[in-house]
Amino acid sequence: MEVVSDLDAWRHAAAAARQRGRTVGLVPTMGALHAGHDSLVRAARDRGDYVIMTIFVNPRQFNDPADLRAYPRTPETDRARAAALGVDLLVEPSLEQMWPAYPAPVATTVHVGGMTEHLEGADRPGHFDGVASVVAKLFALTGPARAYFGEKDFQQLAMVRQMVTDLGFAVEVVACPIVREEDGLALSSRNVRLSGAGRQRALGLSRAVAAAAAQPATASVLRQRMRGVLEAAGVEVAYAEVVDPVSLRPSRDTESGRRRALVAGRVDGVRLIDNADVELEGE
Ligand code: AMP
Numbered sequence: 001m002e003v004v005s006d007l008d009a010w011r012h013a014a015a016a017a018r019q020r021g022r023t024v025g026l027v028p029t030m031g032a033l034h035a036g037h038d039s040l041v042r043a044a045r046d047r048g049d050y051v052i053m054t055i056f057v058n059p060r061q062f063n064d065p066a067d068l069r070a071y072p073r074t075p076e077t078d079r080a081r082a083a084a085l086g087v088d089l090l091v092e093p094s095l096e097q098m099w100p101a102y103p104a105p106v107a108t109t110v111h112v113g114g115m116t117e118h119l120e121g122a123d124r125p126g127h128f129d130g131v132a133s134v135v136a137k138l139f140a141l142t143g144p145a146r147a148y149f150g151e152k153d154f155q156q157l158a159m160v161r162q163m164v165t166d167l168g169f170a171v172e173v174v175a176c177p178i179v180r181e182e183d184g185l186a187l188s189s190r191n192v193r194l195s196g197a198g199r200q201r202a203l204g205l206s207r208a209v210a211a212a213a214a215q216p217a218t219a220s221v222l223r224q225r226m227r228g229v230l231e232a233a234g235v236e237v238a239y240a241e242v243v244d245p246v247s248l249r250p251s252r253d254t255e256s257g258r259r260r261a262l263v264a265g266r267v268d269g270v271r272l273i274d275n276a277d278v279e280l281e282g283e
Helices: 007-019 035-046 065-070 075-085 127-142 151-167 189-193 196-214 219-233
Strands: 002-004 024-029 050-055 089-091 146-150 172-176 236-243 257-267 270-280
Touching: 002 007, 007 024, 007 050, 007 089, 007 127, 024 035, 024 127, 035 050, 035 075, 035 146, 035 172, 050 075, 050 127, 075 089, 127 146, 127 151, 146 151, 151 172, 151 257, 151 270, 189 270, 196 219, 196 257, 196 270, 219 236, 219 257, 219 270, 236 270
Parallel strands: 002 089, 024 050, 024 146, 050 089, 146 172
Antiparallel strands: 236 257, 257 270
């Protein structure tokens, strides 16, 4: 595995792989790698891609400075893990290279309107602009044919798809299912910040979306069902919503069919999210 941090070296390695006839697959991450990240790399390898993994804790997508400071960073173990997984090129760009002006505002921002205003966007001002801007830059520097994103961050995935359509990136966005612990907790780099008791309470999120997925009902009933499970578990609820999986428009009680149920909440001061595919039964 080759490791680079320099933007030119990164661009050249990606171009060289394309010249050798390889299909470049991009796996963007913020490091503190776990089995969720592994699954994205495996999906890329299964397709035969030249796998470029980026590790960059992007400050522009952190609306909360305390969250940015507390974000886990494990560069040595990440490198070993990426190499063992079969990543071809590991890119660790520095903040100075990615956003030279930071913390001054960067002149160019990518904003995906509408679908980023609610859910995570309601509580995290600027978060999705930070994500869209960095993903656009990663695409520009890498020139991937495919990019792999986890369904764990469902709103992010939907937003990236919209950005790719709107800006005409020649990138196939591949969605990878949520990887969970045996007891259902969705893997997240932030889970290491949970206490033992907090980790138990955090199970409320996966149980809430599992309860919504278990039996079809109207959108309102599913929202109430999820909220009930979250509150009983002791999660400080941010939202429990049912939306169209492409537009992320909240579902009405008259709608039927496959939709996405999403929850977010705080445990031990750590913000956690989860989601699942659900069936709506209109009234
Ligand atoms: P992050 O490092 O948290 O920014 O995540 C990098 C990528 O890994 C994103 O596309 C996430 O959606 C994905 N990811 C994180 N956790 C999981 C998980 N438990 N299952 C599947 N994908 C995940």
